[in-house]
Amino acid sequence: MSSFLPAIDRYILRLTIVPMIGVFALAASLLVLDKMLRLLDFVAVQGGPIGVVFKMLATMMPEYASLAIPLGLLLGTLFAFRKLATTSELDVMRAVGLGYTRLLRVPYAIAMVLIAINVALVFYIQPISRYWYERLDYELRSGALGASIKVGEFTTLKDRMALRIERSEDDGRRLVGIFARVANERDQVLSISAREGAFLATRDSPDTIILRLTDGVIVQDMGGDSTPRVLSFTRHDLPIDLPAIAQFRARGDAEREYILPELLRIGWGERQTTDAQREGSQASFNFRLVEVVMMLLMPLLAVALAIPPKRSTSALGVFVAIVMVVAYHKINQYAEDVATLGRIDPTIALWTPFALFAALILWMYWRVAYVPGGQAIGALETGFAKVGKTFRRLLQRRGRRTAAPVAAAAE
Secondary structure, three states: OHHHOOHHHHHHHHHHHHHHHHHHHHHHHHHHHHHHHHHHHHHHHHOOOOHHHHHHHHHHHHHHHHHHHHHHHHHHHHHHHHHHHHOOHHHHHHHOOOOHHHHOHHHHHHHHHHHHHHHHHHHHHHHHHHHHHHHHHHHHHHOOOOOOOOEOOEEEEOOOEEEEEEEEEOOOOEEEEEEEEEEOOOOOEEEEEEEEEEEEEOOOOOOEEEEEEEEEEEEEEOOOOOOOEEEEEEEEEEEEEOOOOOOOOOOOOOHHHOOHHHHHHHHHHOOOOOHHHHHHHHHHHHHHHHHHHHHHHHHHHHHHHHOOOOOOOOOHHHHHHHHHHHHHHHHHHHHHHHHHOOOOOHHHHHHHHHHHHHHHHHHHHHHHHHOOOOOOOHHHHHHHHHHHHHHHHHHHHHHHHHHHHHHHHHO
8 A cells, every 4th residue: 555655655654653563562561561460469369360360451452552552653753753853854855845734644644543443442342341351350359260269278168168278280270288177967077188189060060069089088077975987088079069159240330331322322312311320421421532532633742742953862852742641641531530520511621621732732833833943842952951961061070070089099
């Protein structure tokens, strides 16, 4: 497809797409690694299988992608125009009549594709995946994923059995050091110890599993003054009734689990909904919408922050871009929470910050594109340069003070 584009567009596409993919991959990886560490700790505490960590991470990927896509679009475009500016290619393009509006044709074509992807993510895929994450979390806590029996701890099952397993080998297929204390219907207590064992499923009853024990001893307490009976066994099958697990709730407990048609129906359609449900749905809809619409301004913000002062290679614009996007996202989250509580109208709470942020971006772009020698963050660049010179001067003074005694000692 790129062969149908003019040479200048192909060049800008190549400059934009590579850092964009890199930023997207880096941002998503950092978010996944941070979440993975917390999930590993959580699963270890709950005693669940390690495979559930990757399932929960997979359900979080749409949410991470919806955050990484705007950041990738912004920084990809910024790095492309920064390279053009620092190598003076941008000056040549402007001299031959190529304005910023013409040069932004490819970034905006990419933005349209990413906006379509983000709309699908935030309005359809993300709510469903968030529900599945909550379901996995519930099943992990309730023991439906095998987390009810923890290695190294006593676990009570249906108030009739206490079970302890010393350690697990071969991914849970071999259990070593087993002790069980079982009370039957006749108030008799069985104390069972075994060298090893394994859990086996049963075909007849899915609510019962078999703990097959190998090389152990059974001590049967008959009650009263009777002498306990001691039995040795080579293999013994101990049936275990699984605890009843309540069915997980239906999707829609929170507004972020609603897809677009449901948000519109609850927020503006149904009369039977409460005021809290209506305000929550409207706040969630407006939050998702402003996050998507803001992507239309990302190329403009990237250009405004990509052009450093003449004879300068300052990267302050990259830092400012990240701070602005993260700050705007946090402001939207706060506005959504306030609107959900009914303290302010959702439209005012979400679209007022958008209007202010959009006005700031348009002013910054106008300064760079249409004011000769204009800088969007010229004051910040000047202050940053002064701080850098002061810091380098202090380092040089300290270096001279350190070098003087060394030179004297050498003489």
